Amino acid sequence: MIFRKPCTWIIIGFVLFNLCFIKKLKHTRLAILLGLVIASPLLLEILLFWNNDSFGEGLKSMEKSISLLLFPVFILGNYKRVQFIKLLQFYSYTTTVIVLFFFIRFIVVYPDLIDKYLGGTDLWEMGYSFSNSIGIHAPALNMHLAFVAIISMYFVVYSFRKNENVAYKLLRILVLALSFFFVLFVNTRMALFNVIAGTIIIFFYEVIRYYNFKKVAAIITFGAVLLGGILFLFIKNNPYMKEKYSTVTFAYMDKVGKLDEIENPEAKVFNSFVTRVSIWKSAWELSLDHLPFGVGASDGKPELFKYYKQTNQHFLAKYEFPTHNQFLDFLLKFGILGPMVVFLYIFTIGYLGYDLKNAIILSFFILFLTSNLTDDFLLRFDGIAFSGFWFSVFGSFWLQEKATACKERLIA
Template identity: 25%
Template structure:
C-alpha cells in the first residue's frame, strides 16, 4: 500500500511535468507550442492559423522517422480524412470545376490534420488537457474583447447600455469585429465551455475553481449574445443528457448545477429581452415554416430545404458533384421567388442536405458513418469532451454547412483528429501498462502513461 502511495504521488508530479512536456525532447516541445499557437490564433484571421499549420507540417516532416510513416496507414487516418476523399470523388463529375477545386483546397485541412498528428511523435495524451484549456481561455478573452468593443461603440455614440441586447450587437453583429460567423464562434465557445466545466469541477483548489466558474459564466453570456440556436440546443443536450452518464458523481453535481443556471439564465433572457425572444421563438418558428412570412424579408430554412430536396430527388445516388450546390439552388431560389436567398447566394444551410446534393446517398452515408464511428469511439472511451465535440458537430450540421468554410473545416479537422489520435495513443499506453504490470516492471512512467488528461 505504501509503495502504491509513493508511486501515485510521484506520478502526480510526473504528470504535471508531462502536461507541458518539460521532460520531452526539443522536437516534441516545438510541436507542442506549434499546436498551442495554432489554437491561440484559430479564432482570428485565418492567415495566422494557416501559417502556423504550414510551419507545423514542415517541422513534422523534418523530424519524422522511417517507422513513423507506418502510422499513416492506420484505419483511423482514412476515416478522419473520408470527407476530403469524398470531395475528391465528387470533383470528378462536377460541372463547376473551379468552385469544386476551391472547396477541395479548403477541405485539404481535413486530410492534413490526421496525417500530421499521426506522423508527429508528440504524445497527445499528455498535452490534450493544456491544449483544450489554452483554447478555452483564449475563447474567454475573445468574448471579453467583443464586449469591450461593443461597449466602446455604445459609449462613443452616447447610446443607452440597453442597446447591448438589441439586434445591432447580437448574433453576427456581435462577432463581426473578429470577422467570424456567429455559429462557428459559438461552436468554439461551446467546446471551450464543456472543457472548462469538465476540468473545473474536478479541481479542489478554491481559487482555481473560482477562475473556472468565472470563465464559464463569460462563455455562457457570450453564447447567449451570439444567439446560435443550434449550438445552444447541442449544449443543452450535453449538459442534461450526456454529462450525467459519463462523469463521476462529484462532477455530475457540479455540472447539473451549472446546467440549471444555464437554463435559468437563457429562460430569463428570452422572457424579459424582446430581441432574444424574437430570435429564439418568433424567428425560429418562421425559419421552420414552409410558407413565406409576409413580415420577413429573409427566406426560411425550411423553404430552402424543400427546394434542395426537389433537386436531390432527381439525382439521389450520386448527387451533382462538388461545387455545384449554390448554382443549383440559386436557380431554384429565383424560380420560386426566394430573392433574398438568391441575392445572397445562400447554400442549403444543412450539412446533411449538402452532402446529398454533392454526392447523393453515398456521400451522406460516409459522413454519417464518420460521425457514428467517432461517437462510438468516444462513448467506449468514456471521453466526455470527445462526445461533446461529436454532438456539437452533429447538431450544428442540421443548420449549417459546417464543412464549407475554413473556420468550420479547421474546427472539425483539428479536434476530431486530436481526440482520435490521443485515444489511440492512450490505448497503446494501456496495453504497455498491463504488460508492465504482468512482468513486474511497473514504474512511475507506467502510472502516468494511462492517465486520461
C-alpha cells in the first residue's frame, strides 16, 4: 500500500487470481449495496466524465480509482473467506518491518542528514526527507503508520486479554513502540492526533468493557508510560516539535489569502494552518463559480493553480498547492454531488464501526475523516487503494457478523 508501483502490480495479480475462481464469488444484496458505496467516487467520475476538458486526462484520473471497483467485487464477493484479525496482524507486522528496513537504510545512505538532525539543524524537514527517500508524501506515509500504530495498540491489549505467552506480549509491545516511533519521526500533526484518538477508542471499547477497575488502571498506566516515554524522549531530542505544535501551526492567521505579504513564506508558513486556510478559501471561491457540476475530475488542479495566479497569490501558485481538503476537492471537481459522495464514502465506514462496536474500524473512520479534512487522499492512488481495500475488508467482516446473527435468530 505504501509504494504505488508494487501495489499496482499486486492489485493486478490479486485480480487475475480471483478471475481464475470467479465462479466462487457470491454477492448478497447487502454486499452489492456496500460495493456501490465503496465504488461511489469512481461512479461519480464516470457519471460526470463529460465535464472533463481532456478525454485522456479524464481517463488518467479515473484509472487511479479503479481499485474502488475491483476491491469490493472480489473481497465482498468472497466475504466469508476474509480473516479480519489475521489480516490486521499481517499488515501491522509487515508494514513495521518494511519501514524499519527503510529507516535503517536512511541512516546508512544519508549519514549527513542524520548528523544534521542530531545536531538540531533543520528538524522541520526530517520527516519529509525520510518520506522522500522512499518515494512517498509524508502525510500519506504517516496515515499508513498511524493506522499501524493503532492496530499495534489493539494487539497489545488483545494479547493481555487473551493471556498470550510472554514472548507474544513482548513482540506486540515492540511492534507498538516501533510503529509509534515512526509516526513521531515522520512527524505530521494529524497522524499524532489520530494515534491518540485511536488509543482512546481502543481503551474505551477493548479495556473498559472487559476488565475490572484495577486492571483498567494498570493497563492505562502501562500504556501512558510506554507511549509517554517514547514521546518524551523524542521531544527532548527534537525541540522543533514543541515549536511546530504551538507557534508554527497557528502563526500569521491574519494573513489568510495574503501569504505574499509575509517575508520568506517558505520558511515561516509552508506547513502552517494559515496556508491551508488560504488554499481552502481559493478552492471555495472557485467552486462557487462552477456550480452545479464543477470543473471536471481532470481539471481540478489546473483550474485551482490558474486561480492562484489570477488572484495574485504567487506563493500558492509557485508551489501549486492542491486543495488539501477532500470535501472541497470534490466540490471543485464535481459540484454539489462531490461532497455528498465523500460524506457517504467516509461516514459509511463510521457506520460499520459503530454497528459492530469495533475499535479498529472506528479508529480508521476517525483517521480517514480527519486526514481528508486537512488533505485530499481520494485524489491520491495510495489513499484510494488504502481506503478501498480496508473499507472492503471492514465490509466483509460486517457481512460475516450479519450472517452469523441471522443464523442465530433462525436457530432460536
